[in-house]
Amino acid sequence: MIHILFGQSSAGSLRAGFREKGIDKKEQIISFWDMFSIGPVRGLHEEAGQGSRFEWMKDVKNDEFGEFKEYSHHFQKTINQIRSIPVEAPITIWTADNAHEQIGLRFVLDILKGKNNDITVINTTKSYGELFNTGRRQYIFLHSGEINPDKLQIIYDQGEGRVLTDHDKEDYENEWISLSENQETLRIWRNGRIVSVPEDYYDPFIIRKAKKLHRRQDTKDFMKSARLIGEVLGHLDQYVGDEFLEYRLRKLIEKGVFDVEGSLIAMRYYSVKLR
Known part of the structure; x- marks a missing residue:
């Protein structure tokens, strides 16, 4: 199984959970070190769009220790890893109810467009709510990286997730086309939708x-x-x-x-x- 996640913390937590179960050698993890809720995503599936994003991110990221070079290198590396996934390999994409991971989901499906891999999407917000928020106390998190390794492993073991049909993939790909034509640099999650807002919104x-x-x-x-x-x-x-x-x-x-x-x-x- 190939797992795709959006963030170092969520990838690290899942890797720790797999290591504890002794299956870390069988499960491959690919992750983006990026924040898709911010910055340009216009034409991000193309080289020119990636260049525009990197230029904008130079003003945002603290480059005190040369982190920007590592960030841009890892971005390209991750895209190449996803493009190199064998057709026969099943893929699980981990997402949550936030603009960052939902945009990442649509971007990855655009990269995988034309491949016939079996793709399962695990929504950690939905799965966590169903498995753990069963009492009076409800734990609300903003992104998958806030879930501890044990609970991520349980979510995976319980078989939570939705296998995407060809129609599902097409819908996500069309949503990506719409997103990638937008010039806004800030996006939020409202009422189950990705909403673009002005950069000075906050x-x-x-x-x-x-x-x-x-x-x-x-x-x-x-x-x-x-x-x-x-x-x-x-x-x-x-x-x-x-x-x-x-x-x-x-x-x-x-x-x-x-x-x-x-x-x-x-x-x-x-x-x-x-x-």
Whole structure:
């Protein structure tokens, strides 16, 4: 079985679960190190579209230790791995109810277009709810990487998932065509659909959280940018990642909404204060 996931944390958790069961040598895991809810996806199935995405991501990603080169290299490597999957190999694609993993699902199915592999889709949001959210306490997670290895393994062992028909594949491929024609750089998950929104969609939310943190101070003063990003991240109902939120904070600094103290080279090096 070939497993395709969208994120290092979810791939690592599944790999740990397989290792514990002693089946890690039989199950191959392929994963993207990307965040598909942010950045251009226009023409992403083509080289030019990938180039446009990488250019945009250069402004978002912290490249303090050369992470960007590794990111772009791994992106190309993952696409090549998916294209090289043998026709006879069954594939399981792991996704969840968030824009990132749902876009990733559609992108992968476009890469696999024309192949006749048996493809099963496991929706971890749905499977987790059915298997574990059976009592009064309901655990809600934003992405598959927040599920521990034991529970991911149980989801797989229980045979949860939907085998895609040719009609299902065609529907997803058509949805990808629509997505890849859109020029927006931020997407969220609403009412079971991927919705494109303006890039500054969360700017007012960042400002509100900054005001909240200022109210906790004796006198209005600078706060660590990581403290503000953590506050925003902890109250967000979407999965867009801390890098994107810090990128938007830098944009707000450029606009003069925040004063800054320190170096913008990385989040831990500077503090901010609302003007």
